[in-house]
Amino acid sequence: MDTTIVIGYIAGCLTTLSFIPQVIRSWRLRETRDLSFLMLLLFAVGVCLWAVYGIWIGSLPIIAANLITFVLILFLVWMKFRFK
């Protein structure tokens, strides 16, 4: 596997996994006031389209990374409504 692909995979892991500490923080604080709902909405639609793009070009890493991110964002949206 060449370096370019490895860099791509690391980048994908980081931007996907970055939402985990946000989910943990929101859950612990029981506060999401400072999070922008519009940000979450645009990001959710964006990662869905990335997943569609991944399906069309047949790229499993793109599909997987974006579906994981989508689930994490959904959880943040739920907390945004739950913890006003």
Added chain:
Amino acid sequence: MDTTIVIGYIAGCLTTLSFIPQVIRSWRLRETRDLSFLMLLLFAVGVCLWAVYGIWIGSLPIIAANLITFVLILFLVWMKFRFK
């Protein structure tokens, strides 16, 4: 331009531009307590690597989208320290 590429561009625009409402919200509220610093850090490193990946595969949209996101994230990091 075929539909797949268009979907990819729309997805890229959405996930990039989604940080703008977050920057606006943080600026207006003068509050960033609910934002996870680790999320911002991982995302910043992630988009930098995406930009490197973009340079290596010669993809201007990947470079541009990720550099814009990087600047927006830097601004959020600055506010995270500024507005404790």
